[in-house]
Amino acid sequence: MSKSVLDVRDVQKSFGAVTAARDISVTVPEGAVYSLIGSNGAGKTTFVNMVTGYIKPDSGTIRFGDRNIVGLAPRQITRMGIHRSFQIAQLCNELTVEENMLVADAIHAKTGASFLRRAHQPEARDRAMATLERFNIAEHRHRLVPELSGGVKKLLDIAMAMAGDTQIMMLDEPTSGVAADEKFPIMDLVMDALRSAGVTVIFVEHDMDIVTRYSERVLAFYDGRIIADDAPDEVLSDPEVQRYVTGAPA
Numbered sequence: 485m486s487k488s489v490l491d492v493r494d495v496q497k498s499f500g501a502v503t504a505a506r507d508i509s510v511t512v513p514e515g516a517v518y519s520l521i522g523s524n525g526a527g528k529t530t531f532v533n534m535v536t537g538y539i540k541p542d543s544g545t546i547r548f549g550d551r552n553i554v555g556l557a558p559r560q561i562t563r564m565g566i567h568r569s570f571q572i573a574q575l576c577n578e579l580t581v582e583e584n585m586l587v588a589d590a591i592h593a594k595t596g597a598s599f600l601r602r603a604h605q606p607e608a609r610d611r612a613m614a615t616l617e618r619f620n621i622a623e624h625r626h627r628l629v630p631e632l633s634g635g636v637k638k639l640l641d642i643a644m645a646m647a648g649d650t651q652i653m654m655l656d657e658p659t660s661g662v663a664a665d666e667k668f669p670i671m672d673l674v675m676d677a678l679r680s681a682g683v684t685v686i687f688v689e690h691d692m693d694i695v696t697r698y699s700e701r702v703l704a705f706y707d708g709r710i711i712a713d714d715a716p717d718e719v720l721s722d723p724e725v726q727r728y729v730t731g732a733p734a
């Protein structure tokens with residue numbers, strides 16, 4: 485069995501009277517693909533925010549490799565290798581695809597060189613092109629963001645989140661904003677690119693076809709708790725999950 489890359493133990497988080505995380509414990513093996521499901525307000529984003537340092541748990545531990553990362557700033561956690569993409573793509577409209585990628589690369593670079601110098605280094609351009617090629621969007625490199633389809637924007641956003649040394653990628657609804665007929669092709673590309681880079685993937689998703697097709701394991705959230713943690717078929721046929729999450733038999 486692969487070693488664990490992320491180990492969350494007994495994590496709790498409340499916002500006033502609302503408990504958004506209750507006794508959350510989960511171990512994610514290196515290279516696994518996990519999806520997080522649950523209705524609105526179930527606690528999925530709170531989980532992602534705690535792992536990425538945007539929210540500090542009230543108690544519990546989050547171990548990344550052999551280090552407890554609770555209390556570290558998002559920037560420190562990103563530099564350690566836990567990256568994320570948001571539901572709404574974080575792109576700069578005034579720049580081309582390649583320029584956006586160069587900005588992401590310069591932000592993630594660990595060298596002491598100035599931001600602009602880093603963006604102009606030939607190695608940076610090579611790295612940017614390699615990532616764009618991995619996500620099959622190199623042909624769009626000279627186009628400005630507003631000219632791109634929802635699918636290409638999504639691919640660019642995830643490609644940018646991959647800049648630097650990524651060990652865990654957390655994706656918030658990777659197919660939101662993507663046309664229905666583009667969803668599977670986009671997910672095929674994203675998952676192939678992440679798997680070939682050996683990255684562990686944790687993604688929030690409401691579309692059960694995507695969950696079934698792309699995740700190896702599913703965490704079902706309800707009222708701040710994980711009510712199921714198993715293979716997709718097991719989770720989606722669980723009566724509690726059908727009652728509180730999917731609302732229908734799988």
Ligand SMILES: Nc1ncnc2c1ncn2[C@@H]1O[C@H](COP(=O)(O)OP(=O)(O)OP(=O)(O)O)[C@@H](O)[C@H]1O
Pocket residue numbers: 499502503504522523524525526527528529530531705
């Ligand atoms: N910063 C915050 N301040 C106050 N309450 C919050 C905050 N973040 C989350 N909550 C509350 O915590 C609970 C869990 O929210 P969370 O965003 O984690 O749910 P979710 O499963 O991601 O929902 P959605 O699918 O709508 O994004 C909700 O009741 C939410 O209102």
